Amino acid sequence: MNYTLMILGMAAVTVAIKATIFVLGGRVAFPPWLQQALGFVPVTVLTAIIVPMVLAPHGEGLELSWRNPQLIAAIVAVLVCAATGRQLLTITIALLVFFGWQFAVLAN
Secondary structure (H helix, E strand, C coil): CHHHHHHHHHHHHHHHHHHHHHHHHHHCCCCHHHHHHHCCHHHHHHHHHHHHHHHCCCCCCCCCCCCCHHHHHHHHHHHHHHHHCCHHHHHHHHHHHHHHHHHHCCCC
């Protein structure tokens, strides 16, 4: 029951914030520094979600080895993205590396 109340509370806070911004619309002007800071929120949240899944996929501590397919695929994704800047290509190659690594390396 404790987790249920926590989830419901987080949902209520999220809905309240989004509803307030939606209802107020363009009547509220954020200062430029806050607008700039809010631009970093999606990247920050996505990083906070992805990094633990890549570095500790089983939740038991860091797995910084070549046997971690998430880490290998993430490294390849960063390299492909840096080299090409193409999102769909990056996703496709990273998924192929991830599944190929699991099949070829971890199947043994």
